Amino acid sequence: MAANRSLTLPYDPELAVSDAPLLEQSDQAEVSGSSGQSRQRPVKVLAGIFLSSLFLLTLIWTLFQGQEEPRDQAQMINANLNKSSPSSSVSPYSLIPASRGVPQGVSEKTFRGVSDANDIYPWTNAMLSWQRTSYHFQPEKHWMNDPNGPLFHMGWYHLFYQYNPDSAIWGNITWGHAVSRDLIHWLYLPFAMVPDRPFDVNGVWTGSATILPGGKIVMLYTGDTDDLVQVQNLAYPANLSDPLLLDWIKYPGNPVMIPPPGIGKKDFRDPTTAWLAPDGTKWLVTLGSKINKTGIAMVYETSDFKGYRLLDGVLHAVPHTGMWECVDFYPVSTAGDNGLDTSANGPGTKHVLKASLDDNKHDYYALGTYDPNNNKWTPDDPELDVGIGLRLDYGKYYASKTFYDQKKKRRILWGWIGETDSEAADLMKGWASVQTIPRTVVFDKKTGTNILQWPVEEAESLRFNATEFDTVKLEPGSIAPLNIGSATQLDIIASFEVDREALEATVEADVGYNCTTSGGAASRGKLGPFGLLVLADGSLSELTPVYFYISKSTDGSAETHFCSDESRSSKAPDVGKLVYGSTVPVLDGEKLSARLLVDHSVVESFAQGGRRVISSRVYPTKAIYGAARLFLFNNATGVSVTASAKIWHMQSADIRTFPDL
C-alpha cells in the first residue's frame, strides 16, 4: 500500500516500498485471473444488483400499471401516455430522477435537463431504434461511460470502458473490453475486470494503461472500496503474449494508493498513464482531487507500480474549479506532426493538462510547460488555465482520455458522449452512451494556442458514394437542399466564404455574440448564422443547424463563432435541446471550414481543422431513416456566402462479439 503521506511532507525513505522488480510472476501466481463474464461476485454486489433491480422493476411497474397484455415496452408506454391520465397516475417526470454517481462520490451520471418536462413523447420502437449509432463504438446493450486504459498491443487496439452489465443506467461499474484492428470495427470481449474485491467492490472505476520498456503493461485504476473509499489499484495482464489480453490480474497488495491526509476519501480518483521521471528509472503518475473548491492534480512517484510516494506540492491547481476527474497529461510536439509518447519532454514539446470538471461536466484543457525537476506544470496563458479556458469539446462530452499509438506514432483521444434524453427512454432503448470517433491530437502550429482534434484517418475507410457541391451561392435568408438522399450516416467537409466587400463594409455586428445565449440559428444578424442543417426533414419541422456566426466590433476586429443548435432538433419535449459552441480562431487567408460526422443521434462537428469541436445528441421524430435530409443555409441579413461541400455516405462499422468467445 502507498505511504499515507500529507501533501506537503518531505519524502520519508522509511515509507518507501520495496525495490522489487516490476510485476514479478510471483505476483501473478497469487490470484486467479479476473476476466470473464460469469465470475462470482460477493454477496454485497449481489445485494446491490438485487436492490437496483427491485428499484427498476418498481419503476417499470409504475410506468406500466393498468396495461393489459403488453406487447413491448415502447408500445406499453405509448399506450399509457395516450390514455387520459387520472390525476392520481404517476408520470416518470413527476418524480425527480434518482441521482446516479453522486451518492457514491463521483460526478452526476443522470442527465437532468429533462427532469421537469411536463410531456412525455410517445416514442415508437422505430424512433428509438433509429437513435442507435452505426459507426460509433457502443456496447451491444446497457450503460457505458468513461473510456478506460486505451492501448495498442500486438496488432490490436484495446478499449476498456465503464460499463453497467445490468442496466441502461449508471451503477455496478465493471470494465467492458473491446478490441479493434483499426479503431473503427470492434469485437466485444469478456469483461476485463468486475467489482469483486474489497478494494473495488463498489465499482471498478476509471484508469489508464502504461506500457513499460520491454512491453509489459500495467493498469492503474480507481476502486470504490467496501467502505466507499476511493483508492488506486494495480492490475496487469495474466498473459502478455495474448494479443487479446483477455485475463487481468488484480495485484493482491491492492490498494496501492489511499487518500492521503487532507484529501477527502471521495475526492481521489482516475490515475493517468505514468511517465518516466528524469532519472529514467522512476515513474510518475498524476490523479485528480480537490482541496476545498480548488481542483488539483497530485503526483505520485513509483519504481515498481506497487509502492508509491506522494510528491510535495501538486502538478497544478486552479481555484474555484472544484473536483478534477479523469485528469490527462501528455506532451505534444511543437515542431513535428507526430504524436509523442507520454514520457517525451524537452525542446520542441509542450504539455497538455486536461481535467474533467465534476462541477459542470465539461472537459477543459490548457497548453503549458512541464518542469520535471519540480513536477510543476505552468499554463502558457494563465487566463486560459485548466477549467477556465478552452474545452476539448463544447457539446455533450466528458471524461476523455488519450493514449500514444506506437503503431502509427500518434496520440489518440477518446471521449464519452452521454445521452440527453430521459432515463425512461434509455431504459426503453436498452442502452445509453457512445464513445466519440477516436481523434488524433496535435499542437496547432499555426495558432500556437490550441490543439487540433481530427477523426482518425481510419474513419475514412467507411466513406462511399461521394457527392460534391461546388461554390453554391447562398443569398441572405436562403436555404439550399443538398440532394444526397437519406442523410443519417454522413461524413461532410464544407467550406464557406463570406462576401468580402460586405464583411469589410460592416462596422459593427453582434458584439458580445455567444453561441449558447444568443438565440441559436433562428436569431439573425448581419454576418450570421450560415452553415449546414443536418438531420432535417423535408418540411424543416425538425433540423439541427451547425453554423458559423461572425461578430464584429467598431474597431474593425472580427470574431468567428462555431455553434450547434439543438433547439429545433426534435418535436419531442422530453429531450435536452441546447445550443452549444464557442469562438474559433480563423487566420488571415483561411476559409471557414467544418467537418461533420453524422451518425443517427450523434453529430460530431469540427471547425477550422479541429480547433474547436462540438458533439451533439439529437433525437428527431420525423427526420429519421429515409426522411433525414441535408441543407446549406444562410440566415445572415447582411452578407451572401459561397459554400462548397463534399459529402460521403458512411457504411456501418462492424461491431460484434468476438467469435468463439
Ligand code: DQQ
Ligand atoms: N466516472 C468514473 C470515475 C470518474 C467518473 C466512475 C467520471 O472514476 O471520476 O464511473 O465520469
